[in-house]
Amino acid sequence: MATFHLGLSTSGHDPALAIVDARGRVVFAEATERFLQDKRAWGIAPDHVTHLLAALAAVGFERGRDRLEVATSWATVKADLPVQMSDTLLPATEALWLRGLQASLQASAGASLLRLELAREMPAVRRYDHHLCHAVAACVFAPVEDAACLVIDGEGEVGAVSLFDLRERTIRRRWRSWGPGSLGTLYAWITKLCGFDWRLGEEWKVMGLAAYGTVVPELRDAMVSMMEVDRGRLRYAPAETLERARSLIERHARAADAPVMDAADLAASGQAAYAALAERVLAACDDGQTENLILSGGCALNSSFNGTIAGCSEFRRIFVPPAPADDGNAIGAAILSWMHSTESTRIPGCDGSPFLGSTPSPGTMGRLGHFGSCGKVTDIGGDAPGQIARRLADGRIIGVMRERAEFGPRSLGNRAILADPRDPAMKDRINRAVKGREPYRPFAPVIAEADVDAWFERVQSSPYMSFTLPWRPQRRSLVPAVVHEDGTGRLQTVSPGSAPWMHALTQEFGKLTGVPIVLNTSFNIMGKPIVHSVEDAVSVFMTTGLDALLVGDLLIEK
Amino acid sequence: MTTSREAELLEFLRTQIAQRTQLAQGDIQADAPLGDLGLQSIDAVLMCGDVEDRFGIEMDPAAVFEHDTLNSFAQYVLQQMQA
Numbered sequence: 001m002a003t004f005h006l007g008l009s010t011s012g013h014d015p016a017l018a019i020v021d022a023r024g025r026v027v028f029a030e031a032t033e034r035f036l037q038d039k040r041a042w043g044i045a046p047d048h049v050t051h052l053l054a055a056l057a058a059v060g061f062e063r064g065r066d067r068l069e070v071a072t073s074w075a076t077v078k079a080d081l082p083v084q085m086s087d088t089l090l091p092a093t094e095a096l097w098l099r100g101l102q103a104s105l106q107a108s109a110g111a112s113l114l115r116l117e118l119a120r121e122m123p124a125v126r127r128y129d130h131h132l133c134h135a136v137a138a139c140v141f142a143p144v145e146d147a148a149c150l151v152i153d154g155e156g157e158v159g160a161v162s163l164f165d166l167r168e169r170t171i172r173r174r175w176r177s178w179g180p181g182s183l184g185t186l187y188a189w190i191t192k193l194c195g196f197d198w199r200l201g202e203e204w205k206v207m208g209l210a211a212y213g214t215v216v217p218e219l220r221d222a223m224v225s226m227m228e229v230d231r232g233r234l235r236y237a238p239a240e241t242l243e244r245a246r247s248l249i250e251r252h253a254r255a256a257d258a259p260v261m262d263a264a265d266l267a268a269s270g271q272a273a274y275a276a277l278a279e280r281v282l283a284a285c286d287d288g289q290t291e292n293l294i295l296s297g298g299c300a301l302n303s304s305f306n307g308t309i310a311g312c313s314e315f316r317r318i319f320v321p322p323a324p325a326d327d328g329n330a331i332g333a334a335i336l337s338w339m340h341s342t343e344s345t346r347i348p349g350c351d352g353s354p355f356l357g358s359t360p361s362p363g364t365m366g367r368l369g370h371f372g373s374c375g376k377v378t379d380i381g382g383d384a385p386g387q388i389a390r391r392l393a394d395g396r397i398i399g400v401m402r403e404r405a406e407f408g409p410r411s412l413g414n415r416a417i418l419a420d421p422r423d424p425a426m427k428d429r430i431n432r433a434v435k436g437r438e439p440y441r442p443f444a445p446v447i448a449e450a451d452v453d454a455w456f457e458r459v460q461s462s463p464y465m466s467f468t469l470p471w472r473p474q475r476r477s478l479v480p481a482v483v484h485e486d487g488t489g490r491l492q493t494v495s496p497g498s499a500p501w502m503h504a505l506t507q508e509f510g511k512l513t514g515v516p517i518v519l520n521t522s523f524n525i526m527g528k529p530i531v532h533s534v535e536d537a538v539s540v541f542m543t544t545g546l547d548a549l550l551v552g553d554l555l556i557e558k
Numbered sequence: 559m560t561t562s563r564e565a566e567l568l569e570f571l572r573t574q575i576a577q578r579t580q581l582a583q584g585d586i587q588a589d590a591p592l593g594d595l596g597l598q599s600i601d602a603v604l605m606c607g608d609v610e611d612r613f614g615i616e617m618d619p620a621a622v623f624e625h626d627t628l629n630s631f632a633q634y635v636l637q638q639m640q641a
Contacts, residue, residue, distance in 0.1 A: 076619070076620065080619075080620050080623075081599075081603055081619055081620070082598075082599040082600045082603065084598075084599070084600035085600065085603065157619065158603065158606070158607060158617075158619045159607065173616075175611065176607075176610075177607070178603065178604055178606065178607025178608075178610070178619075179600070179603065179604045179607060180600070233607075233611075
């Protein structure tokens with residue numbers, strides 16, 4: 001008999017499940033949106049019956065022999081606190097909606113065990129502090145004994161920022177902020193003013209657009225004035241200050257039908273305000289004890305800012321986990337449940353692999369030979385990186401689905417669309433033929449750890465695409481498809497140990513072209529999650545301008 | 559008997575409530591519901607945070623609604639301090 005721990009992300013947005021085995025290893029983690037192919041999967045139970053069933057099968061859970069503990073990523077129900085905790089900048093309707101979703105998922109968590117006949121009554125669910133879940137999940141992926149662990153989020157149990165100390169892998173909260181002050185909410189509000197929709201996760205667009213704008217000091221300062229940072233804790237400024245700033249900033253809002261570039265200065269100013277405030281929070285976290293910073297929470301997806309932390313704070317080594325937003329909390333809840341059962345105070349580590357999701361179904365892969373009638377099917381096992389590199393160098397755009405899916409928002413090579421970064425027209429080609437994305441959003445480069453220094457400034461490891469760094473100026477013209485407007489790139493670094501296939505691909509591509517860098521964007525079309533099943537991958541392949549599809553070692557070419 | 563810790567806490571809470579309600583400290587009745595004193599629910603939550611920071615204890619944000627007078631809230635906080 002073995003006890004597995006099922007962690008559920010119960011925020012109401014970005015539900016996910018994670019499974020930790022009896023030895024404290026994260027053996028499975030996957031966002032519900034992937035399984036359902038429904039972006040952000042609003043309000044869907046993270047223990048969605050068929051998804052849970054597939055996950056249990058993947059980890060070898062055996063009914064009748066094994067046990068399942070259930071844990072959620074919130075200790076409390078947000079709706080028990082006054083709505084003023086969440087409606088300062090966003091409309092009360094949105095706050096009420098989110099609170100309703102969270103309350104219902106907190107209540108129903110674990111009910112699927114009844115349906116699956118794994119429990120005879122509603123399971124006793126373990127519930128953990130939201131930011132503690134963020135922090136613990138992040139610590140699992142950070143290979144250090146000691147660190148400051150900062151969570152900057154949209155919301156929390158009582159506030160939007162928490163600081164923890166990790167000492168010899170034991171975690172303890174140092175402080176948390178109380179009340180509605182939130183950098184995540186401020187950024188969501190700026191997203192709205194730029195004419196985008198935070199509910200669609202369009203904060204990315206603000207970050208992408210910021211590179212095209214110029215910071216307007218008056219706008220930036222007004223945004224900064226909306227927040228007070230008191231020893232790291234965030235609070236909104238007094239009502240009259242807030243109103244003055246809002247009315248000034250809202251005059252610059254972009255109407256939905258106005259050109260996107262009209263919002264570029266607003267986006268640049270918003271990003272600058274975020275950075276200024278986050279720097280103040282970081283300054284309050286340094287107590288001289290450690291140079292290691294583990295950063296998590298939804299705001300840890302701000303890769304532009306993340307790339308500057310080592311230069312603007314006392315911290316020298318920055319760790320951001322592969323899923324810092326609420327999906328990642330499923331891992332935190334499952335690990336905390338395991339620590340509870342085993343009376344362990346040490347947070348277990350892992351091998352760093354973000355590849356914790358489903359594998360392509362062998363049955364469906366076996367049927368791909370049928371494609372022979374409408375395309376060319378080749379088994380390229382043995383030399384897949386070399387074969388793919390050659391086709392990329394010939395200008396092919398290739399969808400790749402290999403082994404286990406990545407956990408977190410980024411494609412890290414296993415559910416990826418790959419292309420040649422040297423072609424200045426490649427960005428437009430991918431957007432026109434496949435992604436349908438806006439032209440101002442950048443594509444990301446993959447590069448071997450050993451090559452980073454030759455291509456980037458402010459070198460640091462970025463295995464999960466968490467950091468945006470400046471390209472060396474003389475290199476930029478060699479890889480135009482992955483250089484953003486401001487000369488930066490949100491890189492993924494790979495090594496033979498961490499991502500052997502992608503590492504081999506960059507090296508093969510380098511041998512052919514002199515540029516050991518591959519363009520990597522997530523395998524999806526705009527508005528849809530990253531592909532989950534082989535069928536999803538095939539349908540994207542057939543309905544877009546992708547030139548080829550690699551599933552496992554089977555290459556299908558049009 | 560009032561201990562010095564308890565006195566310090568009561569003084570702190572009276573100051574917090576006075577600041578947030580604009581009442582004079584002398585007008586804060588120990589057994590009056592905080593809502594009746596004009597303390598907004600969001601301010602009650604923020605006060606929990608100030609107690610957490612000041613006294614180094616973990617506060618449950620819902621506690622102030624379950625213990626909704628100065629006296630009963632103070633008793634709750636004292637229990638947390640001793641836990």
